[in-house]
Every structure is written in C-alpha cells, then in structure tokens.
Amino acid sequence: MKNNMMGMWKIIHIPDKPPIPPNQQPTVNVLASVIDPKHANTLIRRLNQIAPFENLCHVKRIRKKHLEGGKTQLSVILCLASEDNSLLNSLPQDVQELSNSYQLSPFVTKVCKYAATSKEEWEEQCKLWPTSYHPPTYNIDGITGFSAEDSLSVFSFMKVAIELAKSGDGLIVNAAVIVDPSVQQIITNGRDEIFSWHAPTNKTCIRNDCIEQSTTLISHQSNGAASLITEVLPNASPGEPESLSYVVSCLNPWKWSEQRSDTANSCYWHPLRHAAVVAIESSADRDRRLFPGLGDAEEKSFETSQSSYVGSPVKRQKTSVANVEKKEADPPDMPSNSVPERPYLCTGYDIYLVWEPCIMCAMALVHQRIRRIFYAFPNPITGALGSVHRLQGEKSLNHHYAVFRICVPEEVLDIAGNSKSC
Secondary structure, three states, X not given: OOHHHHHHOEEEEEOOOOOOOOOOOOEEEEEXXXXXXXXXXXXXXXXXXXXXXXXXXXXXXXXXXXXHHHOEEEEEEEEEOOOOOOHHHHOOHHHHHHHHHOOOOOEEEEEEOOOOOOHHHHHHHOOOOOEOOOOOOOOOOEOOEOOHHHHHHHHHHHHHHHHHHOOEOXXXXXXXXXXXXXXXXXXXXXXXXXXXXXXXXXXXXXXXXHHHHOOOOOOOOHHHHHHHHHXXXXXXXXXXXXXXXXXXXXXXXXXXXXXXXXXXXXXXOOOOOOHHHHHHHHHHHHHHHHOOOHHHHHHHHHHHHHHOOOOOOOOOOOOOHHHHHHHHHOOOOOOOOOOOOOOOOOOOOEEEEEEOOOHHHHHHHHHOXXXXXXXXXXXXXXXXXOOOOEHHHOOOOOOOOEEEEEEOOHHHHOOOOOOOOO
C-alpha cells in the first residue's frame, strides 16, 4: 500500500438510522410568502403570536435564498395549509389581515413533518425548507468530525487491519484490530479462522511476548504502523499455508458448510471463528495473562452477589458511550497499594475491521462494550452496521457504540468486485 494512497481515505459516520430523502420523508403543506427584508423582524414577531408552530418546532420560520446579481430573497411561513390547499380557507383571520397589510402573496409549499435524526437527514430536509438539527447529546469523538491528527491515527490503525487481512500467504480474509484510544495502543488483533491448517495451541493470535510489545504506542507514521504489524502477527510454519480461508466469513457466514474436516491432514475449522470473535477471545486471553490473580476473585465475588439475589428479578444495567467516557474521565480514588483493576471486557476500546461485521459479530461487540467501530468495506449481504441492518440504533440493547466507515480505494487489497471505493 502506498503512503500517498492514504490521502484518498475518508471517514464517514454511520448514523443510527439511515437518512431519508425528502421525497420519502413525511411532509406537510404550509402557506408562505416572499417578504420585504426590512419587515422581517416585525412579521416574524407577529406571526409567532397569532400562528405559532406548535408541532413544527424544528422548522425555521424564514428562508433566505440568494439570487443572481447578489440579491437576497426572504420567504416566511405564514401558517399551516388546509387539507384541500385552498388559500381562501387556509388563512386565519389574523393572518389574512396581516397579509393584506403588507400586501403579501401566499403560496403553498412543503416542509418536513419530523425533526432530522442525523446530519445527513437534516441536509436533505433543508433542500425543501430550512430546519434545525440538534446532534446527539452524548459526547463521543468523531460524531462531529475528526481532526487531522485523529484522522491520521485512525488511518494508521485501519492500515494495520488491512495488512493483517492480506498476510495469509496471499489469501485475503477479514481482520480485526482492537485499540485502546486513550493511549493509542493496539490491544490485540484477529483474522478469520473458520478454516485453517493446524489448530492454534493457545486459541489466540497473540504470542506471549506480544503482551509486553502491546504497551508500545503506535506511531502516527505509516512506517511505524507497518513495523507494528510484523510484531503482532503470529509466526507461521515455513513452507505451510497459514490459512485456507479464501472468502470473508461475515460476507458468507455459511461458506464453512461447504468445507469438510480432514483429520488426516490435521485440518481445523470452526464456523464461529470470525475475525471479531477471534480478536475478542485474544483480548480476554491478554487480560488473563496481565491479571493472573484477579480471575478467581472476580468469579467468587460474582457468585456471592448472584446468590444474594436468588428469587429476585435480574435488572439489566444500560450503558452508553457517555457513561463510559464519564467513568474514564473521573476514575475513583484508589489507594497506592491497591491491586490494579482488570478491564471490564473491551469497555472504551475501538475496533477496526476490514469488512463490515455480520449480526453475530456486531452483537458480540455490543456485549464487549466496544466504544467505536471502524470498517473499510461494506457488507451488502449480511451487514449489521449500515448496509442491511443498523444494530447501533436498536434501542432495546443495553449498550450502543458509534460506527464509522473508512472509505478507501479498493486497490488497497488488490481486488476487484468485492467492494467499491467512495
């Protein structure tokens, strides 16, 4: 991958709900009129008194339109139109008198009935008539855009994932990289392992010595990212293929059913070992290695707490990105001699995937309390985060993450037909 190719990359936020074009959004008819700019303030104050917008608070009362020659045209909404759109029957008496006083010429136009739920949807609404947009109240990096430095960091981590996807003896599979964004550190990684030669001995792609290496901060330069790839990848036996996976597991979750286990050749396969699942398992193994004495204590504490609630309903605790960030920003005071706290799953971490995850992987990332998900190529078959479904917008879930797509040229994988560049 050439370094200058990263200049073509772009980060796009995938909202909880898909933006609806104006021709598909519910609209209502209103009566508006072109006005003299010098009467704008007087007319707006009077209209807000005699014809307030009770159910259209998101719609702006006035619209400014730039004409040729540098002139500006102002139009104001007078009131809602009647069902038959008749001008004579639509204007209330007070509005009719105001219209006559300023010699207005009412006309019927359309405005969107409901407030926009995303920036993309708001931009589409404004093509009909200006509306207001209130972004999500929770604070998460990237919702309102990335700085140049943050973008370079995101691109570097995605480059690690892409190189990992291509590292299997010329074969391309899905790859995942889990990152702690607070220190710009790679926690672990994983590749599709639905069909591989020789089952891994420790079921993870992290070597023992990688635990110490993971404390090294990733460089924002592309050469730093490339060097980190070499350190994180597992050793492959010389002369043997690392993987026989020739299709991305999330794109075709049932492809494994066409394979057959060959015990004579020591083949190993499992239909659930998608890249995200492998990375999650590797992260858990890392925690057990870094905190070897905390596992038993946590399990005993959990068993004790569960026994005290026997017979009572279990209440699911709902978490959000805002709560996670607040806990990270205001950590509780701990004595200097206290035992370091083991991370709770992948709370606050980001994950970088080459392909958009399927429902199974996306739900697994919900359970892991992932903070942000970045993927490069859409999954038009079973995509769970924008292409087919939008799991991040499911209100019944007890955790929600933010989702971003990194648009990259398809040449980064030297493939054609599997994905399209933006």
